Amino acid sequence: MSNSSGQQGPLYLGIDGGGSKCRVVLVTADNQLLGEGLGGPANPLRGMKVATDSILTATQQALTAAGMTFNDMSRLIVGAGLAGVNMPQYFKLFSEWQHPFAAFHLTSDLHIACIGAHDGADGAVIIAGTGSCGLADVKGKLLDIGGHGFPYGDNGSGAWFGMQLVHQVLLSKDQLIAPTLLSDLLAEAIGTSATLDIVSHFMHATPTVYARYAPLVFTAAEQGDATALKVVQQGAAFINQIALKLFELKPPRFSMIGGLAYKVVPYLDAAVQQQITPALAAPEFGAIWYARQQQALLNSAKTAIVN
Amino acid sequence: MSNSSGQQGPLYLGIDGGGSKCRVVLVTADNQLLGEGLGGPANPLRGMKVATDSILTATQQALTAAGMTFNDMSRLIVGAGLAGVNMPQYFKLFSEWQHPFAAFHLTSDLHIACIGAHDGADGAVIIAGTGSCGLADVKGKLLDIGGHGFPYGDNGSGAWFGMQLVHQVLLSKDQLIAPTLLSDLLAEAIGTSATLDIVSHFMHATPTVYARYAPLVFTAAEQGDATALKVVQQGAAFINQIALKLFELKPPRFSMIGGLAYKVVPYLDAAVQQQITPALAAPEFGAIWYARQQQALLNSAKTAIVN
Known part of the structure; x- marks a missing residue:
């Protein structure tokens, strides 16, 4: 891992926030890995303080690994896939978080897992971890199954x-x-x-x-x-x-x-x-892909307004 | 219900303390019903404060119904069958409670249910309420099934x-x-x-x-x-x-x-x-039976020491 404190241009942070732990990766605009971090649960169902602390701890680790400091948080364009934010009230809570980043693009952990597994292309995933759920993202249609929570849901998890x-x-x-x-x-x-x-x-x-x-x-x-x-x-x-x-x-x-x-x-x-194909990338890299895509949409929208 | 504030001699209070609510009955030495009360959960798993508050609230109601006051608590010989005290740590916690009663005889809710159902004689019960459990008390042998808690236990509850x-x-x-x-x-x-x-x-x-x-x-x-x-x-x-x-x-x-x-x-x-026989009395009356039996054992032990 190179010391990149002198790194210029946008940096991307991908967050995979589950109910047990959260993983982050920090990459350059051309997708060079600068650092990684690991934190506690980042599921807002456990409380916003726990979730945001977990994210910031993991991010700090990734920045340190990259030879950067806390102040560099403001340079990060973040994609975050978090468990629980499929529920509107938690999506809202997290959307209102006064985060220290340049941008914070939020979606579910299941969504970034699917993006990562198929490198942004159409496909389906099942996550069998602490919980269980599935998502198919095909021709713009999303089908979301399970993941409702324990003990009334999450069978097979x-x-x-x-x-x-x-x-x-x-x-x-x-x-x-x-x-x-x-x-x-x-x-x-x-x-x-x-x-x-x-x-x-x-x-x-x-x-x-x-x-x-x-x-x-x-x-x-x-x-x-x-x-x-x-x-x-x-x-x-x-x-x-x-x-x-x-x-x-x-x-x-x-x-x-x-x-x-x-x-x-x-x-x-x-x-x-027989249908199983290997996941192409881990969910945290799916989160990076999502951050880039959302940022590009945002930039083109801004360009459209300016023009 | 008679006004019994002038009532002399021992008074017995029976407590059926479950995970959702607690019922108490207040009777005279010759088993005349003086009052009843209802409180919140009396299961120590929810915290000792909640449990003891529930018991005291229900007891206060029963005393009021009997035309008695808070001070009469010190006259009550209590039998309490509480959910959760089958676990040694909770039995210990409740045994150490600085209760306001003359005596406090503690056992499980399942035990007083069985005593009540068969008027102290041998028999078996199944409780299917918020939880599920069964007890057989035959020839001095106790067999205790289920009641381990939710969600890993209590099937059929x-x-x-x-x-x-x-x-x-x-x-x-x-x-x-x-x-x-x-x-x-x-x-x-x-x-x-x-x-x-x-x-x-x-x-x-x-x-x-x-x-x-x-x-x-x-x-x-x-x-x-x-x-x-x-x-x-x-x-x-x-x-x-x-x-x-x-x-x-x-x-x-x-x-x-x-x-x-x-x-x-x-x-x-x-x-x-085909084996089902009607319960002869409610669990709170089983608790009264238990209080009398334990108090008699205690008194005969004291007599033995004095002699």
Whole structure:
């Protein structure tokens, strides 16, 4: 990473703000990577202060990596894809943020993921991470599925798998289902197997906390545990449903992204698996693409007004 | 209700403290009802201040109804069955409460429900209210099932049914399942049918909020809605499982209690339905029974020490 404190011209910052963490990348006008940063959750549902602190912390890291300072924030043209801003009240809240940047172009995390995966071209994505959702962007038509939140939505997500893990372990503790390897894996992970300790541990659990334990369900399924396998199949069936719905728009490309994607993919229908194409870029680079596109629209609008 | 401000001798207060509300009854030594009261949630998981305020408010009401004053609190021998105190840390917190009563005998809400339903005799109960749980108390053996909390537990409870309602409506909005009457009933109940409004409405919903909408699932099922019927059958199957587990202890009596019980019962297996016997008394009277029993044990222990 070059020291670019002398860098002239516009700089672009791409933000991928999820419910658990936020990633930023800083690039030059000709797309040279200057720095990266990582912050906490940037979902406004957790409060604007938490979200904006996460974004500023990650941005500061990227600037430092680039040999720049806090004052350079005012030079940044930002594209931000944030979880939660698909809800009008949160979009409004974030639009009114007195940000320190030159420009702040806001959209959803799902949108920048789709842009990144297909380099701005038509396509569809499913994110299977802490939450689950899908988007198809084909011929100007957007189809948005799921991502409504936990626990009434987000089936097949990390939060859902983690919650199911706890659910199945407690059923087994109550001897309502047969013993399962999930109990041993959870006991190992949290250091206790007592029912009341498990309940204490998850009593106020956020989706992020549940999602941390999701991989254990796949571990148990891979070892042939019947209970785990049933949960995996249920979760995968839900992701499969989202995919089939997105395919109705006939997207030319389709990517599966998010921390749980590589775990879930092997359990999807063959017909869905065959459609998967690799994501071309990470969501934060989708955010950069979005910033450039929105800035260009803005500039051409200004030009139109001036002319 | 007689004016009993001149009442002499011990007075007993029974408290049924749930996650949504707390009910108290005030009786004389010979079990004459003097007054009743109703307060907010008395579950220590919501905070000790809320819980103790709820108890004191309801107690004050009962004292007022009995023509007594706040000062008479110090005369009350209290039996309290509270949700959440099955967890050691909350039992400890409540045991350390500097209460204003003559005595405070603490146990779980499930325990007093079982005592009340069978008038202190052996038996089993299932509570299907905001949460779901079961207890069998047979020949000195206690078997405790479920009640671990929401969303990882409490299947077949009001919270679970309400959450499933929102889940199914959102699946239908995303066209992942067929249209369902549940959407119309929910729209009518919350005054909007827009997806984002539904999500906003339930985003931070507590189990109590979800439980409020549970009856809609039964309404739709009764009108033949296939989605609702499937949810009802799933919830009932879970309650059924709890019942069969409790029956292993061969309880001589079995009661179904809680706000959702009468809705769920018709969907239980015939073999379970046939075992149901009416509850002999409400949980708050079970709490009175418990207070008397514990006080008698305490008094006989004191007598033993004196002798």
